[in-house]
Amino acid sequence: MTPPRGVAVLPPFETHSAQARAIADLFTQTLIVCGIILLVVTFLVTYCVVRFREKDPKKEPVQTAGHTRLEITWTLIPVLIVAGLTLLTARTMASSDPPADREPDITVIGHQWWWEVRYRSGAVTANEIHMPVGRDVLVALESADVIHDFWVPQLGRKIDVTPGYPTHVWLEADAAGTYLGTCAEFCGAQHAWMRLLVVAQSPEEFAAWDQHEREPAPNPTDPEAAKGARLFVDMTCAQCHAIRRPGVTITQPNSGPDLTHVAERTTLGAGVLDNDEKNLWRWLKDPQGIKPGSHMPSVQLSDKKATDLVTYFETLR
Numbered sequence: 001m002t003p004p005r006g007v008a009v010l011p012p013f014e015t016h017s018a019q020a021r022a023i024a025d026l027f028t029q030t031l032i033v034c035g036i037i038l039l040v041v042t043f044l045v046t047y048c049v050v051r052f053r054e055k056d057p058k059k060e061p062v063q064t065a066g067h068t069r070l071e072i073t074w075t076l077i078p079v080l081i082v083a084g085l086t087l088l089t090a091r092t093m094a095s096s097d098p099p100a101d102r103e104p105d106i107t108v109i110g111h112q113w114w115w116e117v118r119y120r121s122g123a124v125t126a127n128e129i130h131m132p133v134g135r136d137v138l139v140a141l142e143s144a145d146v147i148h149d150f151w152v153p154q155l156g157r158k159i160d161v162t163p164g165y166p167t168h169v170w171l172e173a174d175a176a177g178t179y180l181g182t183c184a185e186f187c188g189a190q191h192a193w194m195r196l197l198v199v200a201q202s203p204e205e206f207a208a209w210d211q212h213e214r215e216p217a218p219n220p221t222d223p224e225a226a227k228g229a230r231l232f233v234d235m236t237c238a239q240c241h242a243i244r245r246p247g248v249t250i251t252q253p254n255s256g257p258d259l260t261h262v263a264e265r266t267t268l269g270a271g272v273l274d275n276d277e278k279n280l281w282r283w284l285k286d287p288q289g290i291k292p293g294s295h296m297p298s299v300q301l302s303d304k305k306a307t308d309l310v311t312y313f314e315t316l317r
């Protein structure tokens with residue numbers, strides 16, 4: 001997976017939580033067991049082919065039928081191996097997927113093709129989860145449309161997100177940093193652009209982020225930005241996207257990402273573009289050219305209107 005610009009993403013086989021480590025350990029243990037089986041079987045077959053070959057081409061090789069001791073052995077050994085692997089798997093399941101024992105900290109909702117992230121504190125964001133390092137974060141998962149699959153490989157298990165079947169996953173990061181996640185279940189045309197970033201920060205940094213994220217967007221002061229703010233309401237944008245502003249009541253629409261603090265996010269379109277002024281302008285002008293099939297319509301904005309909207313969105317920090 002290619003990370004967005006400026007994001008140092010840790011190698012995918014590095015594990016950064018107890019849950020992810022349990023899964024990686026099970027993978028290694030299974031690989032070792034299967035490797036040993038491969039070596040033993042290869043050796044035995046080669047040995048038998050060489051050792052028991054009938055050297056006289058005219059003679060029929062000795063036929064052996066029924067060998068109770070051998071049959072018991074080759075039944076018992078695989079049964080023991082499967083039982084051992086089952087035990088290891090059960091142990092991993094217990095440690096990688098502990099039961100939910102409290103209210104979820106975050107609710108993540110899969111949409112075609114982006115992730116809505118709602119915090120218990122009231123903060124709402126998209127395609128970017130911030131969390132304190134070293135703490136268990138309980139994530140409730142829901143889908144707004146089709147089956148998605150939530151997966152942040154370095155932090156834990158992969159889990160299907162099925163409409164009508166809310167579920168949960170634990171996230172925990174043992175090191176501060178940015179972790180790349182993705183939708184791991186084919187969910188339509190833009191499945192590949194349903195990325196997610198998990199930003200693990202110190203508890204103080206996280207508290208400050210959460211506090212700021214709960215605040216409404218500032219009212220625009222610059223005249224161009226004010227024009228953009230008006231456009232946002234007058235055009236169709238406000239029907240899908242929420243911008244929480246002081247003195248403006250918005251019935252919480254969530255068919256598109258909440259844009260209250262959009263300028264702070266790392267990417268646009270769930271990872272399809274890095275979030276900067278130039279890309280935001282391109283995205284507003286031609287979302288269907290950049291992410292064909294996405295539910296963001298190309299509304300034929302004039303260059304001037306796109307610029308006013310970008311000026312406004314850039315104030316949303």
Ligand code: CUA
Nearest residue numbers: 148183187191
């Ligand atoms: Cu959502 Cu693939």
